[in-house]
Amino acid sequence: MLKRAMFRCGQLCSRVFAVEFDLRTEPLYFTLSSNPQVLHHAHQQLFADDKKLFSLHVHSDNRIEKAQTHAEIKHKLSLTLPRDCDVFEAYSFIPDVKNSVVKGFFIRDKSTTTLAEDVLKTLQESKSVCVFSYKREGQYYWQEMLTTCNQVEESVRQYITPAAAAEHHPSTLNIRNSDVFYCMHEAYEVLQECTDIIPESKEVLKLVDEQLETSRGDGFPVIVIEGLDATGKTTLTEALRESLNATLLKSPPQCLASFRQRFDSEPPLIRRAFYALGNYITAAHIGKESLRAPVIVDRYWHSTAAYAIATAVGGRVENLPKPGSELYQWPEDLLKPNLVLLLTVSPEERLRRLRDRGQDKTVEEAELEINQLFRLK
Numbered sequence: 001m002l003k004r005a006m007f008r009c010g011q012l013c014s015r016v017f018a019v020e021f022d023l024r025t026e027p028l029y030f031t032l033s034s035n036p037q038v039l040h041h042a043h044q045q046l047f048a049d050d051k052k053l054f055s056l057h058v059h060s061d062n063r064i065e066k067a068q069t070h071a072e073i074k075h076k077l078s079l080t081l082p083r084d085c086d087v088f089e090a091y092s093f094i095p096d097v098k099n100s101v102v103k104g105f106f107i108r109d110k111s112t113t114t115l116a117e118d119v120l121k122t123l124q125e126s127k128s129v130c131v132f133s134y135k136r137e138g139q140y141y142w143q144e145m146l147t148t149c150n151q152v153e154e155s156v157r158q159y160i161t162p163a164a165a166a167e168h169h170p171s172t173l174n175i176r177n178s179d180v181f182y183c184m185h186e187a188y189e190v191l192q193e194c195t196d197i198i199p200e201s202k203e204v205l206k207l208v209d210e211q212l213e214t215s216r217g218d219g220f221p222v223i224v225i226e227g228l229d230a231t232g233k234t235t236l237t238e239a240l241r242e243s244l245n246a247t248l249l250k251s252p253p254q255c256l257a258s259f260r261q262r263f264d265s266e267p268p269l270i271r272r273a274f275y276a277l278g279n280y281i282t283a284a285h286i287g288k289e290s291l292r293a294p295v296i297v298d299r300y301w302h303s304t305a306a307y308a309i310a311t312a313v314g315g316r317v318e319n320l321p322k323p324g325s326e327l328y329q330w331p332e333d334l335l336k337p338n339l340v341l342l343l344t345v346s347p348e349e350r351l352r353r354l355r356d357r358g359q360d361k362t363v364e365e366a367e368l369e370i371n372q373l374f375r376l377k
């Protein structure tokens with residue numbers, strides 16, 4: 001308990017918290033201080049009196065464990081919390097410091113039961129989970145650890161203080177090498193760290209080792225076709241193969257097809273590293289094939305980066321990294337195509353085509369359909 005309290009005062013107190021309270025507006029930012037301060041109107045709405053308030057963050061030096069614990073908690077909260085609990089994405093971070101984000105949740109319990117508190121107390125038993133509750137004193141609010149012994153309680157009570165909005169959405173601080181990978185060895189290392197818990201990682205790494213090839217010389221043109229599902233990629237890439245007498249490749253490549261389901265069920269860190277490695281295998285195939293004929297590629301790095309960034313960045317479209325951000329830069333060691341085309345259709349036409357096709361959808365495809373914000377991103 002003492003260790004947790006020290007951690008909290010040593011690190012969290014200099015941190016800013018952001019809660020994705022309303023998807024149409026900026027997150028709400030606050031810090032902790034020993035001096036009470038009156039809250040702004042928006043903050044007062046979040047900390048409204050008639051609710052029991054908690055926040056929960058996952059800490060671990062082991063990034064795989066951290067990612068998995070976060071995903072497990074998200075799943076558990078969605079299954080076990082009472083219906084009248086609101087769960088918002090929350091971040092604790094140090095402004096402008098890359099990789100400083102600790103992801104978590106902010107929970108408003110409007111129920112009359114203690115179920116939410118009981119669930120959170122159970123979660124707090126895990127050494128990597130910190131749960132805080134929020135209390136009111138007159139017009140001020142303070143944060144304290146959910147379960148504390150008396151000795152620690154005094155030293156950890158901190159008042160909620162409104163903080164300035166961050167220039168960049170906090171989630172963008174952690175995208176590099178957690179959601180999007182900009183060189184192969186960073187993605188490779190993630191799968192290496194997973195081999196104990198995901199045995200398939202070894203097989204994927206073996207395929208990467210076997211297939212990797214040095215970059216291509218001056219060969220035939222390489223054209224990538226990108227687009228959301230049902231925008232016509234398969235139709236166009238097949239037609240181009242015929243008309244240009246080209247070789248057609250895909251990312252992820254066929255040799256990873258049997259592993260996709262497994263990695264799709266993993267948290268973003270692991271899932272994105274898997275798809276990143278798929279791009280490097282496809283790059284090796286492009287290198288070989290483009291010496292013989294033009295190459296058409298059905299999705300490549302833009303798909304990987306776009307899905308990853310749209311998933312990682314919560315809330316509104318304006319939260320995305322700004323145009324020109326280094327996060328949109330092509331990976332330094334990934335073979336570049338000569339041309340990338342993005343196919344677009346109106347949302348109505350896309351839905352009509354999806355309905356006509358009536359195929360099974362992956363979870364993320366289904367999400368695209370129901371989540372207009374995600375598709376826009």
Ligand SMILES: Nc1ncnc2c1ncn2[C@@H]1O[C@H](COP(=O)(O)OP(=O)(O)OP(=O)(O)O)[C@@H](O)[C@H]1O
Pocket residue numbers: 227228229230231232233234235236353354356357
């Ligand atoms: N230019 C077009 N005009 C009208 N319909 C089209 C056009 N291109 C494709 N379609 C139709 O739209 C549907 C989706 O096309 P297609 O399978 O090529 O999309 P896709 O982008 O490859 O989808 P996914 O990524 O989900 O596999 C198909 O029924 C196809 O016949």
Ligand SMILES: Nc1ccn([C@H]2C[C@H](O)[C@@H](COP(=O)(O)O)O2)c(=O)n1
Pocket residue numbers: 229251252275276299300301303304305307362364365
């Ligand atoms: N080049 C690619 C292709 C696909 N992905 C990921 C992104 C989603 O997680 C999923 C969607 O693929 P679909 O089901 O539409 O085939 O695959 C990627 O990261 N990179």
